[in-house]
Amino acid sequence: MLKYVLKRVGLALVTLLIIVFLLFWLVRVMPGNPFPSERMNDIQIANKRAEMGLDDPVLVQFWRYITRALQGDFGNGTSLYYGVPINTVMSTAIGNSFRIGGIAVLLGTAVGLLLGITAALHRGKFLDGFCTVFSIIGVCVPSYVFLIFLQYNFAFRIPFFPYFFDASRFAFSSVLPSLSLSLFTMSTIARFTRNEMVEVFDSDYVRLAASKGLHGRRLVLRHVLRNALIPIVTVLAPLVVDLLTGALVVEKIYGINGIGKLMVDAITGEGIDYNYVLALGILYSALYIGVMLLVDLLYGVLDPRIRVSAKGEEA
Amino acid sequence: MAKKNMQAAPAVAAEYVPVAGDFELLHSRDIQTDANFASQSYWKGVLIHFFKNKRAVVGLVIITVIMLLAIFGPIMNSYGYKDIVQFRNEKNKRVVAKGISPRIPWLHELLTGEKYDDSFSDLTFLFGTDDLGRDLWTRTWYGARVSLIIAFVTIIIDMIIGMSYGLISGYFGGLADNIMQRFVEIANSVPRLVIVSVLAIFMPKGMGLVIVALLLTEWIGMSKIARAEMLKIKEQEYVLASRTLGAGNGHIIFKEILPNTIGPIITQVMFSIPTAIFTEAFLSFVGVGIVLPQCSVGTLIEDGFNNITTLPYQILPPIIVLALLMLGFNFIGDGLREALAPKLEDM
């Protein structure tokens, strides 16, 4: 098992390293003038380049960048938040995005599972139909449209919730964005859970369990749920990443200073902020790969077919 | 042991009294009937199955109607998508038709018995006009057209790239497959947003950026499907047969195997198109997509959002079109998937 874990972790790290290097190369080395916001003549630029080590070989620069980044030093923005270190701005943003995304993940997963299970248990009846319609709407309408709708009705026409995000009233002002973000997760999970459960219900091993005399709740708890829920981990992963890294549009609409909005600002501002693009790119990739790795490992723990073969590998 | 006392016979048959000629042989000894299964070709069966699926048909109708409107909608009235509607009022003063809510004068008259009491009395704006005075009916369908074109173009190119990649990788296997799959794995680990942001450094904002971003991400899913199908089909007898007959790799890949992967690939296309439309909408909303005065579903939603407190009706048409496009393509995709691999229960 340990070998399996180490192999997975190693693979993920290598992938991440390759991606970060590519990003670094594309963002830092390729574009022309790295100081677009400062007026300097050619000699000044050359001096500054030498001073910053931009004339060193790419790998040396990369090594320098990585070692600093690992200590949390991503440098300063080239045009965004001038003079403030990127990691300061980014940690505030991460806090906001993660808290709002986290609520959305929890809400979406819990309600989604509940809906999906209920629908599968009442297959073909009203609740099943309701769940289907709900999940179709949730998948077909983007979360920011829900937010616009909620914002217009419950913050503008009935001014109950704040119209924009207000960090000092965090809980209250994260209701609308978290709710609208959770809907996609909710409907995806509801639909997936329902279909998985229906499939498991039709499987031979559940028939065998029924032919033993198992029925009702016992049958569902012992044989259906576990088998149906294992694959859900895989759909959940990309959803979690999307939510945690902040749905861009939702943050933009609701004025949340999260990483999504930061990214939008970095690429749509006056001049593109290369340093932010790089730092956020690394953050996004690391999160994405990290969660995928986690799912891989979790799957190994949950599914004996993988768990045992991993053990076999070790032996 | 006297066992098996069968009730004499099913009731109906028992009542039947045989008549003369009943006991003559019907067939010659040689019969080769297979009326049930022989008569239907595979694709005909798929089509029949597809059209029996209510949701799939609904999806098809929705998409057809939206496509027709995207083609003909903008020419159904005289306003262009970037024209600001102006006209001269009774005092011969130029008036811009800004922020007019949806109106159909004859219907209004029919319902209320009065004419509109304003200077645009005889003008029809089905979806109203925006804050600059542009007709939203025209803009909505023009935007839908742009979004659909982007989606179709990119997904078809992605299909070609992804299929070729997957088929080649699966067909040759071994080291080539290994290297190609490592590459896919790495490409798959880059979040879409990171690709977009890096692209934004090298490309001007606009349709090109959206298309390239989609091209770089959507082929991966297709290649996975093509590869899986290839691995499944590769070892089947007919492929081996054609190889022993001396067929080349190209012939086997494109003539023997490709036709068999078409079903699942088309299904994937039906699911990728809404993803593409979704992505386009969100990139345009964020501001790296379609640039003004061009419009797409995404920019229209953004416009609507910007004016939501003053012109709340403006956001509805693009949102509904977007949702219907999603719904339609998803229904068609589901229907195709079921028609291609029918479960026993549905047969």
Added chain:
Amino acid sequence: MSESTKAILAVKNLDISFRTNAGVVHAIRGVTFDMEKGETVAIVGESGSGKSVSCKAIMGLLDSNAIVNSGEIWYTYTDENGQTQKVDLLKMPIKQLRQKINGQHIAMVFQDPMTSLDPTMPIGKQIMEGILLHKKTTKEAARARALELLQLVGITDAEKRFKNYPHQLSGGMRQRVVIAIALAADPDVLICDEPTTALDVTIQAKILELIKDIQQKMGLSVIYITHDLGVVAKVADYVDVMYAGKIIEVGNVNEIFYDPKHPYTWGLLSAMPDLETDDDRLYSIPGSPPNLLHEPPGDAFADRNPFALAIDKKAAPPFFRVSPTHIAATWLLHPDAPKIEMPKELQLRLERARKEVEKYL
């Protein structure tokens, strides 16, 4: 003797349809059969003839789109108080069926051992489950019993295998586990749905022997569902031949093998591979079973039957009695029908087979 009173299981006029997207499929069209204690009955037919559905109806495992139009399934058993009970399983609420009948009285072995075990539960636990459910024993006792069962079904290192997951076992081993699960709560009736189809030929024979062995040890009544007449010859006392949702010929194993009367049975027997057949071509019944979405009038087999009579198109044939234990539903047995014998090649084959058997007696 009329109405068999000793029957442990009696299915009467079972009639089942399925709602599908394409329409209503009339899959079971009046099936009647019964079995006595200790007997082995084989239900034979092509795929789609309704064999499995009949048995799923007994187990209460019909899919949700099934409609039971009519029929009774009478089951006679001795309950925990030693009272003889006779119940109609079709009328029994599903919960009661699971609590009282499934597992402890009627158990089932499924066709595909690859899919019929829960992949996320160790096999030992899956066997114990049935014991704990129906027997009032401690966990330790159940565990001991499960180990005993594993040994009974021929798994040698039972102690070690106990904690294995299904994917760690071979197909043959898994089927043994499935059998152990079925036997866990000492049933009286065992339904085996094509128990060897998914297995290698060498393992097939072993599994059949195992079931036969256990049947003798435990006094089980066994229903085999199969399309393989080779299996039938090895294990069955009585044979019910099914076609298109109906039973068309019933007899003891000798009658079916040496004196079949229904042209469909002839076809099935001719299609059996045989070492000495001179033909270089294996016979197969022409065509395929009718689509029961569009129920054919008269005899469903008429279109594929080289010996079909004009009347077959008009009315379904009733059963004609051939011997006290042998009946067949074909108009060829009607007194007015032309005298048609089974095909020559088949006659020769059956003759050969009979001699072969006599050699060993």
